[in-house]
Amino acid sequence: MVRVVAAIAHVTSACASVLILTVSFPSNLLQRCDQYVIMGKYQMKVWYQSPYPDDTTRIPKMYICEFCLRYQKSEIGIKRHASKCRWRHPPGDEIYRKGKLQVWQVDGKKHKQYCQHLCLLAKFFLDHKTLYYDVEPFLFYIMTLADTDGCHTVGYFSKNFVGLLI
Numbered sequence: 001m002v003r004v005v006a007a008i009a010h011v012t013s014a015c016a017s018v019l020i021l022t023v024s025f026p027s028n029l030l031q032r033c034d035q036y037v038i039m040g041k042y043q044m045k046v047w048y049q050s051p052y053p054d055d056t057t058r059i060p061k062m063y064i065c066e067f068c069l070r071y072q073k074s075e076i077g078i079k080r081h082a083s084k085c086r087w088r089h090p091p092g093d094e095i096y097r098k099g100k101l102q103v104w105q106v107d108g109k110k111h112k113q114y115c116q117h118l119c120l121l122a123k124f125f126l127d128h129k130t131l132y133y134d135v136e137p138f139l140f141y142i143m144t145l146a147d148t149d150g151c152h153t154v155g156y157f158s159k160n161f162v163g164l165l166i
Helices: 027-031 075-084 111-121
Strands: 002-011 016-025 036-039 042-045 061-064 093-098 101-107 138-145 152-162
Touching: 016 042, 061 075, 111 138
Parallel strands: 036 061
Antiparallel strands: 002 016, 036 042, 093 101, 101 138, 138 152
């Protein structure tokens, strides 16, 4: 059995709290994929396949810009991209801040490519994730931790907002 600790954040307008969960599951689950995602200074072993375009499913390491979430197939490619990328936080509106913790509201209709990349990244870790490309009717809430380099994504959730507009 393998134990994985996951942090789930609960954010309200008054405060932010983090709930730490420990989950146990069979160790063969983690052996499904031998692919890694490198995002900033973190290397993460993926749990599931994600429907990225091109031939990215066959490469052992995929590099993702930690600010705009664009993917590259090589370390040289991500370094070249990082030298040109001007993003330092998610697009959209900052709706909460406490210390270094920030929450951003991103409209899937206004920032379609960013939200698609976010969903494709999430699929690496969520087996039943089905939303990838049809992101327009959703609002995304991205939690970040800020430092001198920018705002680093630590989690997100999405909410369908089509039915909320009257």
